[in-house]
Each structure stands twice: as C-alpha cells, then as structure tokens.
Amino acid sequence: MSDLDRAIEQLRACRLIPESQVRELCYKARELLIEEGNVVSVDAPVTICGDIHGQFHDLMELFRVGGDVPDTNYLFMGDFVDRGFYSLESFLLLLCLKVRYPDRITLIRGNHESRQITTVYGFYDECIRKYGSANVWRYCCEVFDYLALGAIVLGASSELEPSNTALPSMPIDDSELETEVLNSRGEVTMSTYRARQRSSSDASTDSRNISPPRDISAAPGQAAAPSRSGAPGTGASGDGNGSATTSRTGAVLCVHGGLSPLIDSVDKIRLIDRKQEVPHEGAMCDLLWSDPDEIEGWGLSPRGAGFLFGGDIVKQFNHLNGLSLVARAHQLVMEGYKEMFDGGIVTVWSAPNYCYRCGNVAAILELGEDSSGGGTVARSNGEYGRSNGIVTDNRVVSPGRRYRVFEAAAQDTRGMPAKKPVADYFL
Amino acid sequence: MALEVQPPDGRKRVKVYELKDNDWFDRGTGFCTGQILGEEPRIFVESEDLPNRVLLETRITKDDGYQKQQETLIVWTEQNGTDMALSFQEAEGCAVIWDFVNAVQQHLLSLTSADDALSDDLDSYQSIVLPGPELGNLPEIEQIVRAASMTQGGRDALSKYIIRDEYIAKLVPLVTMAEDLESLIDLHRLCNIMKSLILLNDNTIIETVVADHIILGVVGALEYDPEFPTHKANHRQYLADKSRYKEVVPIKDPIIRRKIRSTWRLQYLKDVVLARILDDPTFSVLNSLIFFNQMEIVNHIQANGPFLRDLFHVFDPRNPDQRRKDDAVQFLHQCAGIAKNLQAPSRAQLFANFISHGLFAVIAFAVKHLNPAMRTTGIDILVALLDHDPVMMRGYMLKAVNEKKTPLTDTLIDLLHVETDLGVKNQLADAIKVLLDPQIPMQDPLGRAGPDYYKVRTNLLSDAFVQQHFDESSKRLFQPLKQLANRTALNDLTFQEVTLYSHLVDILTFFVRQHLFRTRNSIQSESLAPRVAQLLRVPQKHLKLVALKFFRTLISLQDTFYQALMTHNNTFELILDIVYETMPRDNLLNSACLELFEFIKRENIKPFILHVVEKYREKLENIIYVDTFQSLILRYDQMQGYGAEADATLFSQDDSNAPRRIPLSGQRWQGTREMDPAEEDYFNTSDDEDEIKWTQDRVATADGPSSESASAVVKPLVDYPDDDDEDIMDTKPEGAEQQPVASPTETSTEVPTSPPTQNPPERLAEKRRREEEDDDELSKLTAGPKRRSSTSGNSGAFIMNRKKTQAAGSLADKNASPGVLNRVTSAAPKRIAINIGSTAKPSISETNTTRTEVTSESYEKENRDDSQGNEGG
Secondary structure (H helix, E strand, O other): OOHHHHHHHHHHOOOOOOHHHHHHHHHHHHHHHOOOOOEEEEEOOEEEEOEOOOOHHHHHHHHHHHOOOOOOOEEEOOOOOOOOOOHHHHHHHHHHHHHHOOOOEEEEOOOOOOHHHHHHHOHHHHHHHHHOOOHHHHHHHHHHHHOEOEEEEEOEOOOOOOOOOOOOOOOOOOEEEEEEEEOOOOOEEEEEEEEOOOOOOOOOOOOOOOOOOOOOOOOOOOOOOOOOOOOOOOOOOOOOOOOOOOOEEOEEEEEOOOOOOOOOOHHHHHHOOOOOOOOOOOHHHHHHHOEEOOOOOEEEOOOOOOEEEOHHHHHHHHHHHOEEEEEEOOOOOOOOEEEEOOOOEEEEEOOOOHHHOOOOOEEEEEEOEOOOOOOEOOOOOOOOOHHHHOOOOOOEEOOOEEEEEEOOOOHHHHOOOOOOOOOOEOO | OOOOOOOOOOOEEEEEEEEEOOEEEEEEEEEEEEEEEOOEEEEEEEEOOOOOOEEEEEEOOOOOOOEEEOOOEEEEEOOOOOEEEEEEOOHHHHHHHHHHHHHHHHHHHHHHHHHOOOOHHHHHHHOOOOOOOOHHHHHHHHHHHHHHHOOHHHHHHHHHHHHHOOHHHHHHHHHHHHHHOOOHHHHHHHHHHHHHHHOOOOHHHHHHHOOOOOHHHHHHHHOOOOOOOOOOOOHHHHHHOHHHEOOOOOOOOHHHHHHHHHHHHHHHHHHHHOOOOOOHHHHHHHHHHHHHHHHHHHHHHHHOHHHHHHHHHOOOOOOOOHHHHHHHHHHHHHHHHHHOOOOHHHHHHHHHHHHHHOHHHHHHHHHOOOOHHHHHHHHHHHHHHHHHOHHHHHHHHHHHHHOOOOOHHHHHHHHHHHOOOHHHHHHHHHHHHHHHOOOOOOOOHHHOOOHHHHHHHHHHOOHHHHHHHHHHHHHHHOHHHHHHHHOOOOOOOOHHHHHHHHHHHHHHHHHHHHOHHHHHHHHHHOOHHHHHHHHOOOOOHHHHHHHHHHHHHHHHHOOHHHHHHHHOOOHHHHHHHHHHHHOOOOOHHHHHHHHHHHHHHHHOOHHHHHHHHHHHHHHHHOOOOOOHHHHHHHHHHHHHHOHHHHHHHHHHOOHHHHHHOOOOOOOOOOOOOOOHHHHHHHHHOOOOHHHHHHHHHHOOOOOOOOOOOOHHHHOOOOOOOHHHHHHHHHHOHHHHHHOOOOOHHHHHHHOOOOOOOOOHHHHHHHHHHHHHHHHHHHHHHOOOOOHHHHHHHHOOHHHHHHHHHHHHHHHHHHHOOHHHHHHHHHHHHHHHHHOOOOOOOOOOOOOOOOOOHHHHHHHHHHHHHHHHHHHHO
C-alpha cells in the first residue's frame, strides 16, 4: 500500500495526516493542476457536486450515495472548506483522491478557496487549531491558486438509462427519459420525459417548483422501460429548421458561481492567468461569485462581488457556446438542486443540513454517457480552431439529468460535530 | 412622581464600548456621571480629551437590562437594540454608578408596579418558580424551562430566578447522582436543562457556569446529549486536567488567575461543547466575555513590571533551562495572538512594553531555534507585530542600522537563504517583504501606539538613508539570484534552490510593484532581470510561472526603464518559447503567457508591440490557435502604416486602462497601485502619509518615463476637488469613466509642437470614439460591457476611490492641451481600422461595420446595468 493510499485510508476515517505529508501532497497536486486548463474538459459519464463546506461526514454520505472514487467519475465545483468543522479532512481527502486518480475526479475553485475568505469563515482557524501553525493553511492556499476555474462536460447523453427496472411499466412512445430524481436509497421519486418527435420547447412545472424544463409525459414515479427506438439523440429533431443535422447534446459548463459580463465565450476564460488570489472584480471573480436571478440582463450582486444575471444572459451564452446547460453551485437550495431558466442553468448543492442547522437536503447531478458516440457536439477544446468547433445554428438538446438527493449523514456515523480544543494554554 | 434618588458624586474615569458586528468598538475614554435632569435619570460620559464632547448620554429606564460584570464593567442594551458597555478604571467608580442605576431602576419599578397592577403577564412571569432540584422533579423542571424560554418575558423571569436562587449550583450534584444510578434519561434531561439555561443568553448565568465549583457539573451534564444517545463526550476529563495550564512565570494575582481559568473554559464551551448549538446572541455573549477577560489579563500582564522582568529574564543566555525558554516563547506567542483581538491602543501598549523588555531578542532566539515549530512560533510573533504596525517595526529596524547593530532584517535574510523548513521559509519571505517594503499603506493612524512611534519614524527615515538600507538589504537578499549568472544549466536545481528562487522572485516582484523607483537601483546594479529571465527556462513549471509573473508585473508598470529592461534582450523570446512548448495544450502556463500578450495588446503598449513584432514576427505568425498574436501583428502593421506621430498619442497613453489591470496575486498586501506620481510626491514632500495615500488613490497615471523628467512639475496631482467628481459622473458618466488619462507629461515631452487648434464638436467626437475604443479593448476579453462603473457600484469603498481616479482622469483630459485632443482626433479613423478584431462592438462611429444583433443587444443591457452601477456607487 503506497503512502498515498494510506493517507486516503486515514483521511477516510476522518483522521488527519501529518504536516509533512500535507506539504508533499500539496506539491504533487500543484504539479498536476498546473497542467490543467482554466476550463478542464471532462468526459461523461460524470457526477457533478456542489458545495461541501467542510462537512466531512456528509461528504462520506455523498460517496456512499454516488459511488466511490474511482468507480464514479466526480466533478466538484468548489467550496470545499469553511463553515463546517472538518474542512481540512474534507479538502485533503479530495486532494488525495485527485492526486491518486487524476482522471477520475476534477476539482474546480470556489469563492471560498481564497486566502481572504478562509481567514474569515473558519478554514484558517481550523488549520491553526489542528496543526498549531498556519503552514498547512498556506500550503492549501497555494493549491487553491492552481485550481481550475471551470470544467466543460462533453459527451453527455440526452437520454437517461432508466435507473429503476424493478417497476414494471409501459414503454412510453415518443419520449425519452430526461430527468430523474432519486432519493438516497436509490428510489425514483420523480421523472420527466421529453418528446422525441415534437418540438421540445414546452416548459412545464411540477409540484416542487424546480422547473424541469420540458414536457412531463408521464406521471412522476413512473419509469420508462429500457426500450429505445434508436441511438439517443438521433431520433429527435427539435430544431424544425429542416436541416439534416441531428440534434445534439450540448456541452455542460460547470463553474462555481456563474457567468461574467466579461466572458462571452468559454474560450475567453482561457485568457485568464488564474494563479492568483481570487480578485475583487474581473472575469475570474465573477465566475466564482455570480448568481443567476429572475431579472433581465445583469444586476448588482448583494454579495459585493460578482453579478446577478438573468435568463436571457444564460440563454444567449449557451447558444453562443453550443452549451445546453450551465451547472453551478454557490447558493443554498433547500431541495439540493434547482433548475432555472427553462433548464438553462442548474444549481447543485451538496452540503446537507448546511452549517448543521439549515435543514436542507443535498444533491448531486449525474450525467450519463452517450453510448452512440455520434450525438455530441464535437468541441475541440485545446486545439486549433477551438472556437469554430461549435455549431450554433442548431438547437442543442440538454443532457439527461439524474439527481440523487441525500440527507445529512446519520448522527451515529459521524460522532459529535465539534471543534478540536486547544491542547495547552498559558493564558 | 419625583425621583427620590440621589445622583452620585464625582466623575469616574471610564471607557465606552459599543457592540458593532460582534466586536466591541471603542467609543473613547471619558468621565462618567449619573445625573437627574428634570425628572429623567441619565448616565453621561464626557470625553476626556474634549470636555465638550459627549461620548454617551443615555436615559435609564426600568426595562433596560443593566448588568454588572466582574468588578469594573456595566453592560446593557439601549432602547434601539445597541449593546453598550462601560469599562471603569476603578472598581469603586463602577460600584457608584451601578448603585445609582440600581436605585433608579428599583424606584421606577416600584412606581410602575403601583401603577400597572393589572399587567398580569409581567406578574406571572416574575413569579416563575422551579420545583426543588431533585431527580424526581427533572421532567417538570425541563418542561417549565423549555416553556419559559419561548418568550422574552419568560426568559428574563427565568434568568432572574436562576440567578437569585443560585439554581445551577443546586443542579450540579444531580449529575453525579444520576450517573451513580445510571439513569440515562435523567442525564439527558439535565443536559437539556443546562443547554436551555446557557442559551438564556444571560451574562451572569454564563459567568456562573464557568465558576470553579460549577463548571465540571455543567459540562458533565452536557456530556450526555440526547441527540447523540450512543455517545458520551469527555469534557470533564479535559477540563479537569490541571496540567494543561502552564505557567512560565507564576501570576500571583488570584483574580487574574481565576480569569485565566474561566476564559479557557469559556473558549472550550464556545469551540467544543456548544459549537453545534450556539445561536448568534449566545455566541456574541461568550465572545464578549472572553474579550473583556482577555483585555484585563493582558492589561494586568503588561502593567506588571516585575512579572515582565522575570519573563524576559528567562531568556538570559546563562539560563540553561531550554524547556522554559520554549514555553516562554509560546507564552508570548499566545499573548500576541490575544492582542490581535484587542483594541489598537491597548495592543500598541502591550507590544511597546514587550519590545522595551527585549521582545526582539526573543524573536531572534526563536527564529534560530533548532525546532522548526519554534521557528514558526517566533515568526508568528514577528508577523503579529508587523500586522499591528509595520511602520513602527521598520522604524526599530532602521534605528538598529543607524546604531550599527545588526538589524533584524539581516538575520531574517540569512535565515531565508538557509532555511529548510518550507513553512518557515514562507513566513520569512512574507516578513521580509513587509519589513523592507519602503512604503507601507497607511492604516488608521489612530491605530498606532502614540507619539513615540511617530518620532521614531520621522527622525530616522531620511530618504537617502532608507534607500541605502534598502539597496544593501536587497543586495544581501538577492545574492543567490545573482549567483545564477555563473550557472549554465538549470536542469539540476535542488528542491531547496527552487523554493528559494521562487520566494526571491516573488519578493522582487512585490518590491517592483510597490515601489519601482527604489527597486530600480538593485535591479540595475545587480542585473537581476536577466537572472529572472534565466528562470523562464527551468524545468519546474511553477518556478517558470513565478518568473513570468515578474515580467508581467514589469509590463504592467508601463515604465520606460523596465520596458528597456525587457526589450534590450531576449526576454520575449523566452516567453514565446514557453508558448511554443505548451501550445496548443490548455494549461496554466500557457494561459499565463496568453494573458501577458493579451495585456500588451489590450493596453496597446507600443514599445512592446514594436519590439515583439520586429524581432519575432515569424514566431508570432506561427501561433494561430488563438488570435492574440495575429492581432499584435496587425496592430504593428497599422502603426507602421500611419507614422510615428499618430502612434505617439495612440499607443502610449491609454492610461485609463491602468486601473483596470488585473490585480497581481497572492501578495501579502493586496491592491495594485500606480506608483509614479505618488512616488514623485514621496520624494518631494515630507512625511504626511495621508496626503501621499490620497494622491495615490486618486491619480492613476501610469506613465512617468523617468524620475528625472519634468513630469513631477506638471503632474496633475492636486487640482481635482471632490465635488467635481460628482459633477462629472452626473453629467457625463460615460466620458468620466471611459476617458483615458492623457497625461500632460507625455504631451509636453513627446509632441511639443502639435498645432493648438481645438473645436468643441471634434472634441465630442473624439470623446465618443475613445469611449468606443475602450469598449473594444474591454471586449478583447469580454463582450464589452462598461464594466468599471458597474463594478464601482459593486464592491465598496476602495473602488469608489478608483472611480474618483477615473473622474479625475477625465478632468485632466479636459484641461489638457488642445494638442492632444487634436491629434487624437485625427488619428481616429486609423484606430477604428485597427479595431476590427475578434469581437464586434456597438457602433457609434460611422466606419464601424462589424456590429451584430447579439452584441448590440448585450451592449444595451450592459448600459442599463451601468447606470445601476452608478446609482449603487
């Protein structure tokens, strides 16, 4: 068993690794992250996770619900630290996993991965308390500076493989499973379908007001049998423009906060020198701080950094960049996830019972792999002509989305949440 | 109904505190009196310094929850909800005022109870009585406590009863009783009751809880949390462990000893026992109790001469007890940690006392310690001092230099070179940065200790002296970097070397940015720039990045000296090599290079465009995976096509861009500052820091070809009164935010003969064109919103300053010589041609044809947003 595996074992048990090992780990992570672009390309299938905020036991619950690394391919959208009592254990575990399985887990930066914010919201104090000096905090902050700013998920399928075959049900003609919500026991609590043939622009709502974006052709709880008339994506032609091109599943952009008025295309993100403390303004700041809101255009953010942006902005951005969805975190949502703007953007929140008192549930978002291999937008990230890889005149179909909702880890698995007391005192 | 209470005699010296954002804010020191004016009983505090200033005037009402804490503290909540505190110098003074308040409240209460005998809810709550503290009564007690906690009245009445009856002390024996009986249900009930009582949020109750004979019983009950039925905490074991308290030098005062103990317990309660259940009010009550305790402890320590003598005597070289020395360092470390939370004046006093007893020697002892943990601790103390007052620290250091002693900086530099513990090295680098930084952002001047330190500073900081010291220290500091000259291959750098170089380059970058004039000497005489350039070729990518950051900073300074430094050698070749090595892969190094060239393109920095395209045209042409390099070539060609005169105005003076520059990262002191004018000012004027700061904030011209130029004379430093900013923003918001600063300097030096014709329409046209051009440049990075104004609305004060800067800039432009305007106008069409770039912009100008639906749409929105931004600002 390598040192790294041992460290992973130890951290999984919520026990810290020695300072020298942290340093070592951070240097390894740095070497790895320096090779990543500002926007990392990730291939589906992938499980997208939102804020963790040092809730170590809930992170364990997340892995239990979503599958372990490296079996599941994960993408964490930042805010690993602060607020909770186990920021160090949580972040170091994720970092260890990143170093151990670089291709199976992607970490991007959140607004809390910053020197200024962590000194206020707990991570700094936790480092001092648990290691006796700020050294570990420094190492971690150095790693923060290297974290990617976003990720783009390619090759996601537009149709979900129904997860629950136990329930017998009729295949539903002309529709494919678009979203599915599962509880932590893996039971389907809600599904939505979209038509294969008709225009897929009708919006609909459901009782929980999370606005699944397309038709619900079947009652919630009913799952489609695994029968498909063709490869996913090939059957639908929602464009209505008579073109011979098939509809395609657009790429999914993942950032912690949201869009920026300074960034009109994904490629512009590449022109940021990201190795710096999160600035107070500018493109990099906005990506980590902005929030979607029910407004038109851009608005001032009450957070004092970043902006608010409306549905029109999202629509336009997705259209220009051949995206079908922006996935982001950054805001507490009581249901764990929230789709907005006709499914153009989704907030994913993965810290259940936030701050140990908010009473919310958490969610992760699974995007399936398009097995047909033909339906995705060929988006050549990082190569010549990258900007031209997007066809913008066709409607792109949003990927099938499976949300797994889970609650805070049971009390008996976590021990009492508490901070570690100081060892000795003079005063 | 006349008040039959006699106001107390005499004035009591007191400090007034107000709770703001969970922090006790010091409203000042003054004299407290109790008075009855008309029929109204009041507490008055007059300022000590300005007898006419009233620090506090508050009417005593019967409902105000006045509380006396410890011997010298009165705390209450004002009618408007503000928490206030009076901290008396003398316990006796406190008692007098307390008696007065009590007498008044008693009196008022007796009046009301006579008046509103009908007010039954008050009565019913006042009569809260808990059943006798017995195990059998626990269910009932729990129920009553829970019910009473629901309402404010109930909480007040319950608190009063608990305190009067000393009920908690009576509950304590039940814990062991229940444990003996192994009655888990009773223990859970006790836990719930204790939690509820603590969350009553009453100072007196919390102080009772941490008292010696009670604390173990209370945390004992809290060990049995019904929410974790299968767990039992071990708080008692932890708190009962006397060995955790270490005494380097015994503190004799029993009151202080008690305070130390109870502070420790309060912290444990806050961090461990109650961490999960604390609500905000209780959290702040705990915090303020801790704060006041610590203040008293620290005050006691620093006023205790014999104690301090004993403490620092531990470090006497003849003392063989190493353990004790280590403990003493840790003791001081803890003091410094506590001091961070204190008000600046008491902190200053504490540090001054420590320093006069020999704190620097202690730091020197600690940083040379064999154990890295001790070195860390030592530097932490130093950093606390630096955070507190960097100016004072530099004063001491320069004083040492002046007295021909080895200054602390030399010690630190030597240590940095040899230190192997990377954490310590990191801290050392940070400390050196601050200590050598010749110009430190002035914080609140009141935060300083007092007249003494100003004296230290002003007496010693003659500029020549500072410069000399800076040069010598730099020479010492950057020696290892200089020695790189003798190395041909850089493939065999050791890990330690890599770390050292990255720290050194990082420090150098910091110096250049903070103070380019002072740094010039050392960069020149030690020829450091070529050494950094060497590092662009090392295999370690993060070191490459650090070196790249250095040059990126030089570029952003837009200073001819540094420009020459980069264009008179092959620096750009090396950077282009990195682009070649990394392209078209998408990685951090590649992005950093692209950003650098994007910046040159966006800011239109002529010398670099000329240099890069002339020397490396072919290389640039081959990079086609992004359009940055093609645009550079395009710009160059256009420059050539239209002659030098136009270029001068076009490319040298887009200085309004300067404030938009992306902040450089990771530095200890954030904030990019345009140094030159401020620097001129610094050279030319005396020590009036505020003034310097002011000009820095306001003037953002980033030119200044050299310090010898006439620029200092013409620089528009002083002439923009605040009010004008407002006007500009109101009447011409676009102009105000968009106008490049056309510096008079450039005008006068570069094109002294330009024809002085000017007519208003052209000016207007010019203004619009510029505005649009600015848009375009932004749009190189973005969809071209006019971002600055929205941002200014957005993020607070320091951006406000920048808005002023921009407004000032536009004013300068208005007043600038007509020549500038004229020339710029004539250049307009060329510029537009140049701007046919990747992104379209909403067109105002007739020649622009690249407009598209989408961008103009977004433009409108952003415009709208813009105005919001202004309102917000």
